[in-house]
Amino acid sequence: xxxxxxxxxxxxxxxxxxxxxxxxxxxxxxxxxxxxxxxxxxxxxxxxxxxxxxxxxxxxxxxxxxxxxxxxxxxxxxxxxxxxxxxxxxxxxxxxxxxxxxxxxxxxxxxxxxxxxxxxxxxxxxxxxxxxxxxxxxxxxxxxxxxxxxxxxxxxxxxxxxxxxxxxxxxxxxxxxxxxxxxxxxxxxxxxxxxxxxxxxxxxxxxxxxxxxxxxxxxxxxxxxxxxxxxxxxxxxxxxxxxxxxxxxxxxxxxxxxxxxxxxxxxxxxxxxxxxxxxxxxxxxxxxxxxxxxxxxxxxxxxxxxxxxxxxxxxxxxxxxxxxxxxxxxxxxxxxxxxxxxxxxxxxxxxxxxxxxxxxxxxxxxxxxxxxxxxxxxxxxxxxxxxxxxxxxxxxxxxxxxxxxxxxxxxxxxxxxxxxxxxxxxxxxxxxxxxxxxxxxxxxxxx
Numbered sequence: 001x002x003x004x005x006x007x008x009x010x011x012x013x014x015x016x017x018x019x020x021x022x023x024x025x026x027x028x029x030x031x032x033x034x035x036x037x038x039x040x041x042x043x044x045x046x047x048x049x050x051x052x053x054x055x056x057x058x059x060x061x062x063x064x065x066x067x068x069x070x071x072x073x074x075x076x077x078x079x080x081x082x083x084x085x086x087x088x089x090x091x092x093x094x095x096x097x098x099x100x101x102x103x104x105x106x107x108x109x110x111x112x113x114x115x116x117x118x119x120x121x122x123x124x125x126x127x128x129x130x131x132x133x134x135x136x137x138x139x140x141x142x143x144x145x146x147x148x149x150x151x152x153x154x155x156x157x158x159x160x161x162x163x164x165x166x167x168x169x170x171x172x173x174x175x176x177x178x179x180x181x182x183x184x185x186x187x188x189x190x191x192x193x194x195x196x197x198x199x200x201x202x203x204x205x206x207x208x209x210x211x212x213x214x215x216x217x218x219x220x221x222x223x224x225x226x227x228x229x230x231x232x233x234x235x236x237x238x239x240x241x242x243x244x245x246x247x248x249x250x251x252x253x254x255x256x257x258x259x260x261x262x263x264x265x266x267x268x269x270x271x272x273x274x275x276x277x278x279x280x281x282x283x284x285x286x287x288x289x290x291x292x293x294x295x296x297x298x299x300x301x302x303x304x305x306x307x308x309x310x311x312x313x314x315x316x317x318x319x320x321x322x323x324x325x326x327x328x329x330x331x332x333x334x335x336x337x338x339x340x341x342x343x344x345x346x347x348x349x350x351x352x353x354x355x356x357x358x359x360x361x362x363x364x365x366x367x368x369x370x371x372x373x374x375x376x377x378x379x380x381x382x383x384x385x386x387x388x389x390x391x392x393x394x395x396x397x398x399x400x401x402x403x404x405x406x407x408x409x410x411x412x413x414x415x416x417x418x419x420x421x422x423x424x425x426x427x428x429x430x431x432x433x434x435x436x437x438x439x440x441x442x443x444x445x446x447x
Contacts, residue, residue, distance in 0.1 A: 001038060001039075001042045001043070001044060002044055003039065003044065003313070003314040003315055004314060004315055004316060004319065006035060006038055006039060006314050007035070007310075007311050007313075007314025007315065007316035008316060010031050010032075010034075010035040010307075010310060010311065010314070011311070011316070013031050014027050014028060014031040014307065017030070017031070018348070018349055018353075019348065024300055024303065024349070024350060024352075024353045025296075025299035025300045025302065025303040026303070027303070028300070028303030028304055028306060028307040028353070028357075029302070029303040029306055029307070031307055031310070032303065032306030032307035032308075032309065032310045033057050033061065033306060033310075035307075035310035035311075035314070036053065036056065036057040036060060036306075036309070036310050036313070037050060037053035037054050037056075037057045038050075038053060039053070039310065039313050039314065040052060040053040040056040040057070041053020041054065041056075060306070060309060061306070064305055064306065064309060065302040065305060065306065068301055068302055068305040069298050069301055069302060071179065072258060073175070073178075073179050073185060073256075073257065073258055074175075074179065074298075074301075075258050075261070075262075076170070076175055076185070076257045076258040076260075076261040077172055077175055077176075077261075077294060077297060077298075078290055078291075078294040079258070079261035079262050079264065079265045080126075080127040080170045080172065080175075080261045080264065080265075081126075081127065081128065081131075081172070081289075081290045081293050081294060082265045082268070082286060082287070082290040083125055083126075083170075083242065083246075083261070083264040083265045083267070083268045084122075084125050084126030084127060084128060084131055085126075085131070085285070085286035085287075085289045085290055086265070086268040086269055086272055086278075086282070086286045087122070087125045087126065087238070087239070087242065087268055087272075088122075088126070088131065088135050088286075089281070089282035089285045089286045090268075090271075090272040090275070090277040090278060090282050091277055092122075092125070092238050092239055093118070093122050093135045093136065093139060094139055095232075095236060095238070095239075096117070096118045096121040096122055096236060096239055097114060097115070097118035097136065097139045097140060097143075098232055099117075099118075099232040099233060099236050100113070100114030100115070100116075100117035100118050100121075101114040101143070101224075101232075102224040102228050102229045102231075102232035103224070103229050103232070104117070105220070105221050105222065105223060105224055106220060106222065106223030106224070107208065107220075108207075108208050108211035108212045108215070108218065108220065109153075109207035109208055109210070109211030109217075109218040110218075110220065110221070111140070111143060111144050111147060111149060111218070111221065112144065112149065112153055112154070112157045112207045112211070112218055113204045113207055113208065114140075115136060115140040115144070115157050115158055115161055116157060116160075116161045116164075116200050116203045116204050116207070117200070117204075118136055118139070118140065118161070119132050119133075119136050119158070119161030119162060119164050119165070119200075120161070120164050120168055120196070120197070120200045121236070121239050122135055122136065122165070122239075123164040123165040123167070123168040123196070124168055124169070124170075124239065124242075124243045125170075125239055125242050125243065125246075125264070125268070126165055127165060127169070127170040127171050127172045127175075128165050128166075128172055128293070129162050129163050129164070129165035129166045129351075129385070129388055129395075129396060130162070130165075130395065130396065130399050131165065131293075132161070132162040132163075132164065132165035133158055133159060133161070133162025133163075133165075133396045133399050133400055133403075134162075134399050134400075134402075134403055136158050136161060136162065137155075137158045137162075137399070137400045137403035137404065138403055140154070140157075140158055141154050141155055141158055141400075141403070141404055141407075141408075144218075145407065145408075147219060147221045148219050149217075149218050149219070150216075150217045150218065150416070151407075151408045151412050151416070152412050152413065152415045152416025152417075153207075153217060153218060153416050154408070154416070155400055155404060155408050155412065155413040155416050155417075156413060156415075156416025156417040156418075156419070156420055157203070157207065157416070157420065158400055159388075159389050159394075159396045159397050159400050159413060159416075159417050159420075160203055160389060160396075160417060160420040160421075160424065161200075161203065162388070162396045162399075162400075163199075163385040163386075163388050163389060163396060163424075164196055164199060164200060164385075166351070166381050166384060166385050166388070167192050167195060167196040167199060167378070167381055167382065167385060168192060168193065168196035168197075168200075169189035169190070169192050169193060169196075169246075169247065169250075170189060170246060170257075170260075170261065170264070171189065171192060171381065172297065172352075173351060173352065173355060173381055173384060174188050174189055174192060174377065174381060175189075175257065176297075176301070176352070176355065176356070177355060177359070177377045177380065177381070178377070180355075180356065180359050181359060181363055181373055181377070183373055183374055183377065184374075185256070185257035186250045186253075186256070186257055187374055187442045188374055188377050188378075188442075189247075189250060189257065190247075190250065190251065190441050190442040190445060191374050191375070191377070191378050191438050191439065191441065191442045192378055192381065193247075193441055194437055194438065194440065194441055195378050195382065195427075195431055195437060195438055198427060198430070198431075198437065199382075199424070199427050202423050202424075202426065202427050203420060203423060205423075206419065206420065206423045210419070238271045238275065241267065241271060242264055242267050242268060242271065245260075245263050245264055245267045246260045246261070246263065246264040246267075247260075249263060251445055297352065300352050300353055300356065301356065304353065304356035304357060307357065308356070308357070308360055311360070312360060317360045317361050320361045321361050321362075321364040321365050321368075324337070324338070324361075324365040325364075325365055325368050325369070331369040331370070331371070332432075334365065334369060335366075335369070335371070335432065336432075338362060338365070338366075339379070339383055339428070339432070341358075342354065342358070342380065342383035342384065342387065343383060343386060343387060343390065345358070345387065346383070346384060346386060346387015346388070346390050346393070347387065347390050347391065347392060347393055347394075348392065348393050349387075349393070350393075350395060351384035351385075351387060351388060351395070354384060354387065355380065355384060362380075372435065372439060374438075374439065374442060375435045375438045375439055378431065378438045379428070379431060379432060379438075382424075382427070382428050382431060383428070385424070386421065386424050386425070386428065389417045389420070389421060389424075390421070391414050394414065394417070397410070397413050397414060397417060398410075400413060401413060
């Protein structure tokens with residue numbers, strides 16, 4: 001069997017399985033193992049021997065998946081998740097939202113702006129877009145609807161704000177990108193801060209301008225008193241301490257990403273205990289959620305490792321990389337083509353799978369064109385972030401729909417997302433056109 005045709009066929013079968021809602025880790029593993037069996041058991045111009053193919057594939061399975069997850073750096077993922085879930089179940093999320101609400105409720109679209117601030121602050125201790133959207137959806141959406149906000153705005157801003165969890169460190173996607181591309185985790189996490197803050201600022205600018213033009217879109221609930229504003233600040237100290245513990249260690253070079261994650265997890269438990277919020281239910285729920293999410297992520301990593309091993313054997317990755325590198329067009333045009341590819345993939349695949357599957361093809365192209373891989377990592381995260389809210393899949397939208405139930409229709413959420421999606425594309429264009437926005441901070445700290 002021709003290796004190239006086998007590889008292309010494997011990609012098609014995997015996409016069909018994903019479209020049929022087969023779990024991504026399962027689809028990747030099945031196609032990867034089956035493809036290896038055929039590659040070694042039915043090679044071109046040689047007799048078929050599927051037993052030989054099975055033995056080789058089995059040998060691969062006994063080694064590579066373990067090596068894929070037996071990484072010191074990967075330990076940071078469950079630790080960052082644990083920090084975020086402890087913060088959520090201990091009520092830190094509500095504190096962050098209440099602080100934003102107290103200070104911004106008098107502004108045009110103030111409750112929506114407060115939601116963006118709350119999402120950004122929770123993202124700084126969770127590292128997960130889905131967790132951010134789910135947590136803020138339970139708090140912010142009912143409050144905005146109660147104040148007669150447009151339901152599309154109330155849900156759309158949470159769906160978009162949730163994506164900040166992928167961009168503002170600590171980010172699970174950034175950690176995996178750094179590992180698979182052999183880049184510095186600390187440098188990449190630092191590079192995400194300015195783009196993350198820029199994204200949040202752009203969302204808030206859009207809300208303020210539109211709420212001023214259309215006051216009925218986001219009615220003002222009234223200003224909070226100065227005593228309420230100052231009192232609300234007592235609730236944010238915990239998040240600020242956690243952020244300083246984690247990012248301070250990374251910025252100073254004292255701690256690696258894994259060590260910083262460990263400090264963050266311990267710090268979350270300590271702060272929750274000292275504030276008397278760490279009850280048995282919060283302790284159990286945070287641990288269970290961490291185990292479930294970590295298992296899901298690692299299963300996809302293992303499946304992707306097997307599938308990528310098969311695709312690499314067939315030579316498909318080399319052919320596709322060479323195709324992009326030899327296009328007779330400017331490098332920026334190639335970059336725009338790759339960006340469009342990610343946006344299309346994001347409409348029907350989950351972000352982690354997209355990233356892990358495409359890196360073997362895309363990274364040689366980006367490197368060959370002379371682009372900085374740290375900068376591209378942030379661009380990639382931004383593209384995956386856009387995919388989280390793009391129909392028909394839009395993971396954050398469906399997570400939010402599960403939170404609000406029948407209160408808001410799915411099409412209303414997608415309608416609310418549309419305006420923010422345009423703003424996100426403008427932010428993406430700024431990051432593409434001016435790499436210094438992304439690279440200024442890590443270059444200043446690392447040289």
